[in-house]
Amino acid sequence: MSHISYDIVIVGGGSAGSALAASVKKRAPSLTIAIIEPSDKHYYQPAWTLVGAGEFDVNKTVRPMAEAIPDGITWLQAAVTEFQPTEKQVVTDKLGTIQYTQLVVAAGLKLNWEGIKGLTETLGKNGVTSNYRFDLAPYTWQLVQQLESGEAIFTQPPMPIKCAGAPQKALYLSCAEWQGKNRLGHIKASFYSSTPALFGVKEYVEPLMQYIRRYKVNLNLNSTLVEVDGPAKTAWFNVKDADGNVTRISKPFDLLHVVPPQTALDFLKQSPLVNADGWVEVDQHSLQHVRYPEVFGVGDCTSTPNAKTAAAARKQVVIAAENLLAQREGKALPSRYDGYGSCPLTVEKGKIILAEFGYGGKIVPTFPWDSTKPRRSAWLLKKYVLPWLYWNLMLKGREWLARCGACG
Ligand code: FAD
Numbered sequence: 001m002s003h004i005s006y007d008i009v010i011v012g013g014g015s016a017g018s019a020l021a022a023s024v025k026k027r028a029p030s031l032t033i034a035i036i037e038p039s040d041k042h043y044y045q046p047a048w049t050l051v052g053a054g055e056f057d058v059n060k061t062v063r064p065m066a067e068a069i070p071d072g073i074t075w076l077q078a079a080v081t082e083f084q085p086t087e088k089q090v091v092t093d094k095l096g097t098i099q100y101t102q103l104v105v106a107a108g109l110k111l112n113w114e115g116i117k118g119l120t121e122t123l124g125k126n127g128v129t130s131n132y133r134f135d136l137a138p139y140t141w142q143l144v145q146q147l148e149s150g151e152a153i154f155t156q157p158p159m160p161i162k163c164a165g166a167p168q169k170a171l172y173l174s175c176a177e178w179q180g181k182n183r184l185g186h187i188k189a190s191f192y193s194s195t196p197a198l199f200g201v202k203e204y205v206e207p208l209m210q211y212i213r214r215y216k217v218n219l220n221l222n223s224t225l226v227e228v229d230g231p232a233k234t235a236w237f238n239v240k241d242a243d244g245n246v247t248r249i250s251k252p253f254d255l256l257h258v259v260p261p262q263t264a265l266d267f268l269k270q271s272p273l274v275n276a277d278g279w280v281e282v283d284q285h286s287l288q289h290v291r292y293p294e295v296f297g298v299g300d301c302t303s304t305p306n307a308k309t310a311a312a313a314r315k316q317v318v319i320a321a322e323n324l325l326a327q328r329e330g331k332a333l334p335s336r337y338d339g340y341g342s343c344p345l346t347v348e349k350g351k352i353i354l355a356e357f358g359y360g361g362k363i364v365p366t367f368p369w370d371s372t373k374p375r376r377s378a379w380l381l382k383k384y385v386l387p388w389l390y391w392n393l394m395l396k397g398r399e400w401l402a403r404c405g406a407c408g
Pocket of ligand 1: 011012013014015016017036037038039044045046047048049078079080081106107108109131132133162163166265267298299300301308309310311312313342343344
């Protein structure tokens with residue numbers, strides 16, 4: 001068993017973990033920093049929505065992990081299996097025990113495909129797809145192109161999920177494609193969401209409802225996908241009425257776009273670092289753990305009540321980097337995260353409603369514009385600027401757009 005030690009150990013080399021490593025290294029080049037990350041691939045997940053609409057090359061959403069890990073950071077290719085915060089160490093599956101002075105947890109969340117009966121057997125065939133997987137987003141586009149008529153169903157599971165707008169984005173972009181091809185009269189699109197409202201921030205609901213009407217979408221709220229039979233092309237939903245009574249209904253489909261239920265990762269749920277729901281329990285402003293001061297959390301795995309997005313991670317890493325370094329020196333933590341998250345809602349091909357909001361649903365636009373309006377400029381931002389910014393700035397510790405507006 002090895003007992004390697006680092007100044008800072010980061011668990012997870014995804015969007016938040018890699019960006020944080022870069023931001024800390026820029027500020028304090030002499031620190032020894034390791035990222036523990038089992039995957040040899042790093043994904044830019046926000047573009048998968050565009051892949052599912054034929055607007056982005058899926059191969060441009062993945063790079064070797066070795067390229068995403070910032071310069072000067074040690075990559076330990078292993079999975080953490082256990083946290084021992086009292087001993088300031090983590091246990092891994094392949095590299096033994098790793099010790100730290102400070103720890104950052106950035107392991108993301110679990111896509112619980114098994115949470116819907118029959119789903120795993122039929123994903124990727126029988127017209128069942130999901131933009132939430134690298135290998136399936138191109139299948140979404142294939143299905144959208146092939147469908148000439150019939151029932152197209154899009155689903156959204158209970159919150160929290162990463163990028164809460166992504167289930168709707170798949171719906172609107174598919175409908176836009178069918179409308180452009182004059183097929184919408186023959187294709188009936190339905191949206192089934194577990195949530196009681198179309199979107200969590202009320203200012204965006206009516207602008208989105210305009211698209212629900214434009215595409216003649218059959219909208220069903222409080223409706224949760226629970227079972228799929230791919231070969232029989234049938235989906236079952238639990239529908240909750242105003243009194244809380246639940247009825248099970250079945251619906252036939254020709255195309256089914258599923259967003260899986262999402263939970264905390266199992267290895268985190270079993271650790272001493274989490275709250276009752278399994279999320280890493282950090283202060284929502286400082287991102288410091290509430291019981292272990294040398295532990296911080298960033299990205300989708302934390303208990304902070306923001307929208308779980310890469311945009312949130314972009315802002316959080318700056319806060320966490322500054323607070324980590326202050327904590328090392330025994331100083332008061334200087335930076336506060338205000339809950340910024342962003343959701344570029346692709347309402348039609350070439351236009352986006354760029355929802356940006358902080359804690360409590362407060363709208364915090366980066367640009368001085370009415371963010372409830374669909375815009376071509378926001379589309380160009382998402383399709384061209386943000387992917388470039390991600391690979392070339394965010395993962396390199398260059399904090400453009402990470403400090404402005406909402407973040408203070
Ligand atoms: P991830 O990037 O998922 O990284 C977590 C890492 O932890 C992974 O590399 C994983 O291998 C690693 N890990 C897991 N278990 C262990 C372990 N045991 N030990 C060590 N490491 C481990 N965000 C936006 O801002 N805008 C959007 O438009 C947008 N659209 C999206 C559309 C889709 C379809 C999806 C799926 C996501 C979208 N997101 C969007 C969300 C965004 O991608 C995530 O919020 C972001 O990637 C979170 O970063 P993270 O580092 O917390 O998690």
